[in-house]
Amino acid sequence: MPEILTCENITKRFGGLIAVNNVSFSIKEGETLGFIGPNGAGKSTMVNVMSGNLKATHGSIHMDGVEITKMPPHVRVHNGLARTYQIPRPFPELTAIASVVAAVLCGKKRKNQSFDDASSEATHYLEFVGLFSKRNVIAKDLTFYELRMLELARALATTPKLLFIDEVMAGLNPGEANAAVKLVEKAKAQFDLTIFWIEHVMAVLVEAADRIVAIHYGEKIAEGTPDEVVNNDQVIEAYLGKGWRKYA
């Protein structure tokens, strides 16, 4: 499989604090790449660097062979990169459909698309995530699960090739989390996506991911199939601490 995105020696410093240190990996087209690490490992910082919200201190990022390290976030979106947020960030005063219409209009360029055409298309994404009946509800009045689904619909509406999912399970009950995971898998199949899935719940990624990259204190500690990463000593140590190998 060809590589859709490559990160080479990415380092991100905040003053004296090194949040991400010399991390390199690549995402192959059509796969689900899991990205794990304990709290504070630098996962979200890495996603912010990759999506352009933060600038990398060192290193380079290539997407489809084009260097995107210095591209502003909106141009990366036009090139087919979308993301969801760890804590849902809706447009609080907009209705669900208006948020998705905005994403349809501003995402990947579509020819001959009027405002009404975009509205029709937006209903498709809302229907997909099960929010069609809530299309006229203002985002701040939606429940937490619905906000997560709205984020997913908004990201899908930009017609991405590569979707970053930042901790979709956080704050959901087991039933909702299960539904969310199934929906992500359905979206991957239906919209032909490559998924970069950030999670600190290992069990989810073991089921869903094709490969996993693990980081700890901003450094890559493991990369491989879920089985390889789960049984990696450094990963077990990062999650459970020293001397817990026998319990893992």
Add this chain to the structure above:
Amino acid sequence: MVKIDFKRDRINIRWRGGKWDWMIEPRYWRNTFYWTIVLLLLPLFFVYFSPGMAVTMVSANVYAALGIPLAFMGLGTGRVNFGPNFYVGVGGYAAALLSLHLGFGQLATLPLAIIITAIAAFIFSPLVIMAKGLYYTLLTLLLPLVFLEVTFIYTDIFKGDVGLFGISPLVDFGSTTANFLGAAYISSVILLIFLLFTNKIMKSRYGLIMATVNDDEEVAQGIGVNINRVKILSFIVAATMIGIIGWFLAHYYGTFSGITYLPLTFMLKILLVLMIGGRAQIFGCVAGGYFVAFLEMILIRTMGDFQPVAFPIILLILLFVLPRGEGLFGLYRRRHYREYFPQTHVRR
């Protein structure tokens, strides 16, 4: 090449891979049509009733026409500009100086005043990207005050102390009543153009994009919005609209002085028009503009010296008493739940 298709209820316009729909269904235009007729009949009524009322109507139109771009700018940039009167000064002085020194008429100064205000807005537009929160508030607040100082320092050019006199008049029909009527109609037409233009933008895809910028800039970028372009464009367009009012004021009064339009008192009046009419509602600005102008006129006639104290007190009381954020326009029209009602961000 622009391609236009006429459909039953809309006109489809296609140009270079873009497509726009323009609704022509009569029911969408009914209210606009009625209110336009009311606005165009008002000057006739006022001139017949009392020419002084026509003068107040011009002030009301000016206040409303200043509030509309300010609301537009607040939405597109996601922050409140506390110095809109700076662009009144730029537009007004541009028209006045061109008229006095180069002998330009009112029609010749209009495009030049627009260009000069747009250039001034472009020069200061990086503020909407670089300055955040209270820094933006302070910087925008300071701009008109600095300009006021400049008019005093370079008094040989700007005549900061007495103002510039002898600017070519807006209309000259030879009769005072006809001139009042002409000025009232010109101000009404400017107001109508501002209203229709702003309403059309806000109801279109550009309005929605501006709303996303106002709600959350970072997330707007995350769905592909070029936020810097949106903020700078809405800043320049709104500032230029304010500059047009500066041009109007310079030619209407035949005199222009910074001390009238650049101090905080004038700026506060514009902000109050916006807040009392209905926060971030462009039609609310019309209600606010008329209310503030006529209240001011009534208080001047009835209270005399007490007016400068009573006027702000009444406005401040109304600010708290009126429906929160929806203002006078909210009393007339109940807002639908799903309608976009933006937050005004002062401290972003």
